Amino acid sequence: MHHANHFYGHAHVLARYAGLGDGHPPRINGYVQHGWNIGDGLAPGHPYVERTPSLLWSEQTRRRAWSVGRRNLVVIGAPFVYLLAMRAADPPPERREGTIWYPFHGWEGQHVRGDHRELIARIRDTEPGPVTVCLYWHEYGMRRVRRLYEDAGFRVICHGYRGHWWRDTDPYFLDKQLGELRRHRRVASNRLTSAIFYGIAAGCEPAVYGDPMVLADEDPTFGGTARIRRQWPELHGEVVDLPTAVAIARDELGTDHRCTPAALRELLGWANLQEGTS
Amino acid sequence: MTTQTSPADRIVLPGGEMLAWSDLPEGHSPAAEPLAALAALVVPAGARVLVAGPHDPALLDRLAHAEVTCLLRSYPDGVALAARAARVVVGGPAGLADDERFDVVIAGSGLDAVESVEGARLGWGGVLARLAGALRPGGTLLLRVDNPVGLRRLVDADPWYARRDDHAWTIAGVLDTDHPANREQVRDRLAQVGLHTRACFAAYPDPEAPRALIDADRLARHTTSGLFDALLHEACVDGLATATVLQDPARLAADALHAGLGAVLAPGWVVVASRQPAPDTADGPYAAPVPLPVALSRSGPDGEVLEVVDDPRGWRWRLRSADRRAEPAAPFATREAVHRDTATLDGEPVPEGRLLRTLLLDAALRRDLHTLRRLLHGYAAWLMGQAGPDGTLGDAAALATVDTVLVDEERYTLLDPSWRATVPVAAEVVLARGLRRFATTLVTGGYAHPWTSTLDVAGLTVVLAGVAGHDLDRATVAAAVDIEAAVTAAVRGLGTEGRAVLLSELRSVEPTDPPAGPRSYQQLREAWLRQREELKRVTALLKWTEDLLTSRERALRRAEVTINLLSGSMSYRVGRLAITPARLARRGARAARRRLRDAMATKPKEQQ
Numbered sequence: 001m002h003h004a005n006h007f008y009g010h011a012h013v014l015a016r017y018a019g020l021g022d023g024h025p026p027r028i029n030g031y032v033q034h035g036w037n038i039g040d041g042l043a044p045g046h047p048y049v050e051r052t053p054s055l056l057w058s059e060q061t062r063r064r065a066w067s068v069g070r071r072n073l074v075v076i077g078a079p080f081v082y083l084l085a086m087r088a089a090d091p092p093p094e095r096r097e098g099t100i101w102y103p104f105h106g107w108e109g110q111h112v113r114g115d116h117r118e119l120i121a122r123i124r125d126t127e128p129g130p131v132t133v134c135l136y137w138h139e140y141g142m143r144r145v146r147r148l149y150e151d152a153g154f155r156v157i158c159h160g161y162r163g164h165w166w167r168d169t170d171p172y173f174l175d176k177q178l179g180e181l182r183r184h185r186r187v188a189s190n191r192l193t194s195a196i197f198y199g200i201a202a203g204c205e206p207a208v209y210g211d212p213m214v215l216a217d218e219d220p221t222f223g224g225t226a227r228i229r230r231q232w233p234e235l236h237g238e239v240v241d242l243p244t245a246v247a248i249a250r251d252e253l254g255t256d257h258r259c260t261p262a263a264l265r266e267l268l269g270w271a272n273l274q275e276g277t278s
Numbered sequence: 279m280t281t282q283t284s285p286a287d288r289i290v291l292p293g294g295e296m297l298a299w300s301d302l303p304e305g306h307s308p309a310a311e312p313l314a315a316l317a318a319l320v321v322p323a324g325a326r327v328l329v330a331g332p333h334d335p336a337l338l339d340r341l342a343h344a345e346v347t348c349l350l351r352s353y354p355d356g357v358a359l360a361a362r363a364a365r366v367v368v369g370g371p372a373g374l375a376d377d378e379r380f381d382v383v384i385a386g387s388g389l390d391a392v393e394s395v396e397g398a399r400l401g402w403g404g405v406l407a408r409l410a411g412a413l414r415p416g417g418t419l420l421l422r423v424d425n426p427v428g429l430r431r432l433v434d435a436d437p438w439y440a441r442r443d444d445h446a447w448t449i450a451g452v453l454d455t456d457h458p459a460n461r462e463q464v465r466d467r468l469a470q471v472g473l474h475t476r477a478c479f480a481a482y483p484d485p486e487a488p489r490a491l492i493d494a495d496r497l498a499r500h501t502t503s504g505l506f507d508a509l510l511h512e513a514c515v516d517g518l519a520t521a522t523v524l525q526d527p528a529r530l531a532a533d534a535l536h537a538g539l540g541a542v543l544a545p546g547w548v549v550v551a552s553r554q555p556a557p558d559t560a561d562g563p564y565a566a567p568v569p570l571p572v573a574l575s576r577s578g579p580d581g582e583v584l585e586v587v588d589d590p591r592g593w594r595w596r597l598r599s600a601d602r603r604a605e606p607a608a609p610f611a612t613r614e615a616v617h618r619d620t621a622t623l624d625g626e627p628v629p630e631g632r633l634l635r636t637l638l639l640d641a642a643l644r645r646d647l648h649t650l651r652r653l654l655h656g657y658a659a660w661l662m663g664q665a666g667p668d669g670t671l672g673d674a675a676a677l678a679t680v681d682t683v684l685v686d687e688e689r690y691t692l693l694d695p696s697w698r699a700t701v702p703v704a705a706e707v708v709l710a711r712g713l714r715r716f717a718t719t720l721v722t723g724g725y726a727h728p729w730t731s732t733l734d735v736a737g738l739t740v741v742l743a744g745v746a747g748h749d750l751d752r753a754t755v756a757a758a759v760d761i762e763a764a765v766t767a768a769v770r771g772l773g774t775e776g777r778a779v780l781l782s783e784l785r786s787v788e789p790t791d792p793p794a795g796p797r798s799y800q801q802l803r804e805a806w807l808r809q810r811e812e813l814k815r816v817t818a819l820l821k822w823t824e825d826l827l828t829s830r831e832r833a834l835r836r837a838e839v840t841i842n843l844l845s846g847s848m849s850y851r852v853g854r855l856a857i858t859p860a861r862l863a864r865r866g867a868r869a870a871r872r873r874l875r876d877a878m879a880t881k882p883k884e885q886q
Contacts, residue, residue: 029732049822051815053730059647072730075647257647262751263744266737267730271752
């Protein structure tokens with residue numbers, strides 16, 4: 001229903017898992033949480049249609065969403081978890097090496113304030129192996145920012161365009177991300193974000209350090225980065241206890257809440273489709 | 279044990295009879311059977327028995343081994359029951375001869391129903407004293423006492439203090455200190471007239487028609503008993519199926535059980551008391567009182583009474599000979615989907631554990647998906663583990679639902695395996711039936727749960743199956759509905775027409791419907807609230823869709839304008855002219871392909 005369901009090819013991943021093929025996914029009867037979230041699972045300022053189902057990643061997010069007045073909530077786990085299930089039989093990577101580093105991004109309407117050079121220096125001092133920097137498409141398109149990381153000797157990549165208003169979504173965004181994550185031994189960022197949890201689930205050792213940077217117009221409703229550091233201190237630092245991180249990622253991505261294909265079709269409103277994917 | 283005198287000669291009229299009155303129900307009251315079974319248990323063969331107050335004729339039939347005197351206030355009732363008793367005294371309690379003594383006195387309708395409107399009133403205490411006085415030393419009194427703050431009154435849509443029916447010439451209530459209002463007061467009052475309380479049974483769901491009698495002390499103690507949970511639920515659902523109530527009696531009964539208040543909130547109590555002093559000499563069959571069961575319950579369309587008895591090896595099922603059918607119906611003798619063989623239950627241990635439905639409801643309310651997953655995985659694995667090589671389940675396992683399965687740690691057991699499927703059922707259909715029953719309870723009962731309101735009952739069943747680790751489709755759920763109708767029709771003894779109505783009802787259940795069974799004000803209101811919320815959701819969705827449509831139509835118009843502009847340009851025209859031969863060739867190829875296909879299609883028909 002909402003175009004945010006198509007961000008990062010989420011709807012495409014879910015449709016593939018539900019057995020609807022690789023085509024354009026049908027409308028979802030509800031909002032799929034499209035990123036790790038310390039709020040109610042919906043993006044700030046998201047136009048909300050009353051009692052439309054929120055399809056959330058974790059039980060903690062469900063409780064939080066209920067407490068702020070959201071109803072019709074169901075925990076289905078992150079689309080990334082469905083991708084992992086579909087690609088569980090992939091041959092293991094020949095060699096995991098280096099770090100994939102995700103500098104924190106805002107979305108197109110936001111601007112990050114922070115010093116990239118300082119961050120680059122910190123990454124160089126910390127990371128033991130080769131570094132791949134993954135930029136959000138918005139920053140990847142900014143030649144100046146990209147050059148900064150390239151000049152530092154980092155490999156600079158972008159997983160693709162997340163899409164907007166149902167257009168130009170890269171249906172294999174998450175597949176590309178999973179492929180990259182599985183090539184690296186570590187995943188790191190200057191903020192605790194979806195990518196860190198995806199990396200942990202894909203077998204990387206996580207790290208969160210460096211200037212978290214500040215978003216212009218950052219919504220303070222749910223406490224921002226300060227709260228994230230208070231609530232998940234064990235995931236911050238250059239070295240993080242892996243078993244703890246794996247357990248937290250399992251909860252936050254809702255790995256145990258992954259639905260079966262038939263159950264997912266029911267929950268997304270795909271059980272009685274007039275047409276299949278196109 | 280009746281004498282050879284004619285029925286009319288057995289009626290004694292000492293005065294105080296009510297000539298234009300009847301206490302007996304018009305039809306047979308099957309719900310009285312557990313009480314009748316208990317009465318038969320406490321009456322030794324050859325005993326002199328006083329049955330005080332109106333009782334179902336079936337109870338008198340169970341006392342054929344004794345010499346029965348009935349004490350009634352209604353003359354028509356006396357005439358109706360005269361053939362079943364040695365003597366019928368029609369009048370108030372004052373009509374009993376002072377020197378008459380009985381081995382057993384049964385007052386299963388309570389003491390208020392013993393008094394006539396005629397003559398001086400004795401009151402509850404006066405009638406008790408009179409009946410206690412009629413017991414020989416060592417004799418037994420079986421007495422029903424209604425609970426003024428019991429479940430039946432708590433759920434009643436009509437206030438007890440505003441009764442207008444013909445029985446309500448006086449209303450007995452908790453305000454009357456002559457009436458005992460709790461178990462302790464009953465025990466004290468009995469002690470005051472020299473009676474020792476041997477046992478007290480909680481009577482559910484209606485004191486006037488108890489379907490389950492459960493030992494009150496054990497009911498208060500065994501708060502997590504799956505057996506008691508199932509007995510109370512079945513008694514409330516079946517016993518009050520047509521009642522209009524304030525709230526779901528089965529829910530309240532289960533809550534009372536878990537809070538240890540099952541005996542305190544029982545609709546009534548049936549007390550077994552002995553006259554003191556105890557006999558110091560062995561006097562025939564009355565010397566050793568029979569051990570009393572833990573519970574008695576009516577089950578099945580034939581009204582068999584199953585007992586649970588305390589045995590050194592644990593609780594066991596017991597089926598008395600009077601409740602045993604001569605021959606269990608052989609599967610081939612019936613076209614019903616299920617048949618019952620209670621004889622095989624006799625002597626078998628009663629499994630321990632909590633009722634699966636209760637555990638699932640609790641986990642759903644707490645949104646505890648981990649526990650739901652563990653329980654449903656275990657339930658599905660237990661079912662599938664019993665399936666044959668062809669993937670079907672037969673006999674009792676084919677009928678296992680969340681309402682009949684007990685869970686003890688990780689062990690799953692069928693509480694009552696006497697119901698058997700006539701033909702094997704696919705294991706996945708059995709699972710779907712169990713889950714669909716739970717889904718129906720969850721949504722129509724108005725329970726909070728971890729899923730969305732957009733799911734219908736079949737959809738929620740599929741989701742629950744997913745939680746259980748099984749990817750069921752809607753066709754399996756539809757097959758489960760057919761089985762549900764066939765099984766329920768057989769259990770309730772419905773004919774073809776009744777079964778068709780039931781099937782139609784089951785198929786049309788919506789999440790915004792109130793639950794089947796008692797019309798509960800609370801649940802009707804809850805169903806209305808759900809409907810209102812769904813209307814709000816759909817209205818908001820419609821508005822969103824309208825807005826989106828407007829925005830997309832605007833985008834389409836912009837695109838059309840652009841296309842029109844481009845269509846009129848010189849470069850478009852030149853380009854179109856350039857590709858005209860290709861377009862014509864493509865059109866021709868399509869037509870040729872179509873003609874070829876038509877020709878191929880008509881050829882086989884001609885050959886036929």
